[in-house]
């Protein structure tokens with residue numbers, strides 16, 4: 001296990017004002033890591049600015065301080081000016097600088113920039129970085145960082161990190177889960193986190209509209225290659241019919257990944273007209289990060305994605321299938 005680099009630790013210690021940010025469409029790991037670390041840094045008497053290019057999705061509004069996340073570039077610039085050069089940027093759970101959103105180059109102008117991440121394929125960016133693809137989650141790394149900073153986690157920060165770990169390990173079921181992941185979870189529970197409270201907030205919170213949407217999406221199921229590849233899709237029309245948004249589809253892909261024979265699950269999303277987002281989830285030896293990379297995307301071995309513009313759902317599938325078959329040796 002790669003330990004926190006000393007140079008990165010010192011860089012964090014030196015900062016008086018910190019901008020924290022993460023990847024677009026932030027998941028539980030991204031938000032949990034960001035909010036947990038921000039809480040710790042604030043207790044170290046640092047001023048923090050939690051920045052995201054978009055609003056926190058409804059699913060994660062239960063996280064403490066999620067309402068403190070800022071989306072305005074104008075406010076970010078005010079924070080930068082008022083920091084009088086004593087400032088730095090911390091980028092969490094982001095495998096590629098362009099995944100910081102359309103303001104990525106503006107954000108990286110804040111120096112020093114410090115990157116903490118566990119994505120395979122992150123070759124390192126920023127002035128200081130700590131990248132360990134063998135970690136279950138960025139949340140697990142933040143736990144170590146906080147220890148190395150000689151800080152204690154508050155209950156609210158512990159909840160954030162627990163959420164980060166639970167979501168990025170599929171509730172401790174993915175191959176990335178190690179004995180150390182359980183060790184960190186054990187310590188967080190000792191700090192007072194209730195797994196059932198986090199579990200309910202994350203997973204027992206469907207709206208009726210989401211279930212109706214799920215009905216429509218699951219009825220689009222197509223199976224290929226002896227039921228080894230499962231494909232589902234969501235269209236704008238399905239969202240309109242059920243008064244839902246694309247965010248409401250977050251866990252659907254895991255339902256088809258759960259089919260016993262399935263090696264790869266594909267979720268095609270009509271994000272906008274002729275803009276298609278694709279999520280890929282794999283089991284076993286199939287490396288979907290590699291497949292996604294061929295379409296300009298990225299991710300982990302078992303969970304990856306990409307986006308295509310100016311194209312219909314069916315066409316994306318046509319281009320994707322040969323690549324998946326190649327990957328699966330079919």
Ligand SMILES: [Mn+2]
Pocket residue numbers: 029030093118136137138168
């Ligand atoms: Mn992550």
